[in-house]
Amino acid sequence: MKMIYEKIESDVVIEEDTHLHGMIIGNLILKNNSNVYIHGMVNGNIINKDGRLEVFGIVNGRIIKESGITNIHDRAIINEN
Numbered sequence: 223m224k225m226i227y228e229k230i231e232s233d234v235v236i237e238e239d240t241h242l243h244g245m246i247i248g249n250l251i252l253k254n255n256s257n258v259y260i261h262g263m264v265n266g267n268i269i270n271k272d273g274r275l276e277v278f279g280i281v282n283g284r285i286i287k288e289s290g291i292t293n294i295h296d297r298a299i300i301n302e303n
Contacts, residue, residue: 226262233266236273249283252290260298 252273
C-alpha cells in the first residue's frame with residue numbers, strides 16, 4: 223500500500239493501492255484495479271479508468287467514472303469546476 227503525504231504538482235497515474243493524505247495539483251488517474259482512498263485534496267479531475275475510488279477529502283474538479291467503483295462519502299467536499 224502506497225501512502226502519499228506530500229504535495230505533488232503534476233498529473234498522477236496510480237496503478238497500485240494508495241492512500242492520499244496530501245495534495246495533488248493536477249489530474250489523478252486510477253488504473254489496474256487499484257484501490258485509492260482520498261483523505262487529502264485533489265485540485266484537478268479524478269478519472270477512474272478501472273479502480274476503486276473512495277473519496278473522504280476534497281476534490282476541486284470533476285470525478286469521471288469510465289470503469290470501476292466510485293464512492294463519495296458524506297463528509298467529502300466536491301467542487302466541480
